[in-house]
Amino acid sequence: MALAAELDKQAKGPANGGLEPLSRLVADDLQAVNRLIVRHMHSPVALIPQLASHIIAAGGKRLRPMLTLASASLCGYSGERHLGLAACVEFIHTATLLHDDVVDASDLRRGLATANAVWGNKPSVLVGDFLFSRAFQLMTADGSLDVLRILSDASAVIAEGEVLQLMTANDISSDETAYMQVIEAKTAALFAAACRIGAVVADRPAAEEAALERFGSGFGIAFQLVDDVLDYSALQAELGKAVGDDFRDGKITLPVVLAVQRADEAERAFWRRCLEDQDQRDGDLEQAIDYMQRHDALADAMARAREYGASARQALESFPDSAAKEALLEVVDFCVDRAY
Template sequence: MPAAAERSTKGRPTETRADALEALAELVRDDLEACNRLIVARMQSPVELIPRLAAHIVAAGGKRLRPLLTLAAARMCGYRGDRHVKLAACVEFIHTATLLHDDVVDESALRRGLASANAVFGNKASVLVGDFLFSRSFELMVEDGSLPVLAILSRASATIAEGEVLQLVTQNDTATTEARYLEVIRGKTAALFAAATRIGAVIAGRDAEDEAALEAYGMNLGLAFQLVDDVLDYDADQAKLGKTVGDDFREGKVTLPVLLAFAAGDESEQAFWRRTIEDQEHGPNDLSTAQRLLQRHGALAETRRRAEAFGAEAKRALARFADGPERRALADVVDFAITRGR
């Protein structure tokens, strides 16, 4: 077992916490390599633009977090076959397809520090290749042949789309409630985390309680992950973040830091948020003003605290499983998620 995933996370230096994902990848290295080979194989198409564009986003260096969760969850549950490899690839195709679509919707220029696919190949090609990858994911589900797995992953795909549409509805609206915001991120981010981990229990033949526990782990991990992303959009090194700092602000996305600062702000501050978020009127110094207001009201620190609370729930969900390298690695991934950017 790699040392980074075996040691307690308490008091651990940031650099070691960040190694948790690498430790998890090392733990399931053979499975991950098989998954990567399958992804490359299934990206192929006689339509030359499809593998070229798909390879562009894959080459951007994603950490394969979601498929890693499927691989590790299955192993933790005692599964020793190879179905989890195909299903992990399915999860990654769903995720990659949503990234392609999201970058078009958000008009993003960067993805993981490189030019986004839509910036290189155009919006039409990105949307259509995203559709291709969704189709590939459903081919993999059908090949697996499990109706429960098909139900979980197909429902997650629909939920992701619902979350993205709900985000579009709440965009530019400072009257959005925290409950509504959490509904958005449960759909657009956490649902796939939850599905990715739950199917590990399903293919291992575990009972409904174990399925529910792994779904809770994934859901809470996904919520924590997205909340930290929301913090990093205002408080990160752009080179490390892999996208332009302030993208959410410029696009008028209503995230938890903004909601907290808006609620705590005086009349002039609330007018600032309405102008920049609702009316989309931006001056050259508005991002720095937004960052200052978020710091003044402790909105970024409070958002991280909320992420830590969801992370604690994720770890509690693992308690029903026997101690072992996979369980410890999955717990360490929670620390990776909530300490990013520190």
């Protein structure tokens, strides 16, 4: 149970200070979810729990399962179905991280060596598949076709988003529409599903399901926009991430899209060399940040994040005031404020 204790410690740790109201609200449930995660990672194939434990113990906010727990609380649910489904959501997320790190050839995640850097690509992909399978076992154990449909649809959309991101990478002609399609699929889909199933288990009306789905989607988009801005910020170091990972990978995020749209020909040549040709030299990241600041690309991307955050907050207006509602509203504010 050492891993479960470590997960509980992370959930209460100082790195999650901005999530304190949400963490406090779901603390007992999250401990139960952590125990479920550890139990369902078990396998007689020793490498599977070893590798899965590595990425799960590497940290993270447990934000997506906390959204499921808090959404169920918001809807007045008092059973235990939300626990298994929150674990399911975390398994889906963790599986996508394992696959992402392989696709991106990443060596570090949250300041620690990635699973693929330690064990190689093949074991990472296969353990990611194992975690997806565990997620579907948890879905079927819940017994709800609605839950199965919502989470399986989200899993399919996430995969589509990964492929779409591959298609747009290293292509500076990619526009904002393509970028939004990527983050709506890669990030917002799971946020939306994680929130919506909180209403499903509570057997709430369709209007409340839809409201929580809108909340999760708006929050997920805001969250990803902020992440993409932070990739060009010194604050990344404080979050345990390297500055400029997206730049080095040639990812076309909104700050890049806006900077390229507003660039002169010399600047476009720079972006083409760095992102399309992947010919990056000393000082290029600093030059990219300078161009983004010159054209207000980072500030405008943050403004867009605030718009989606406001949309997420608005989606909860129909719910009565409660500790759960307040915690969910505060976590949106924390998401946007973490860029400062």
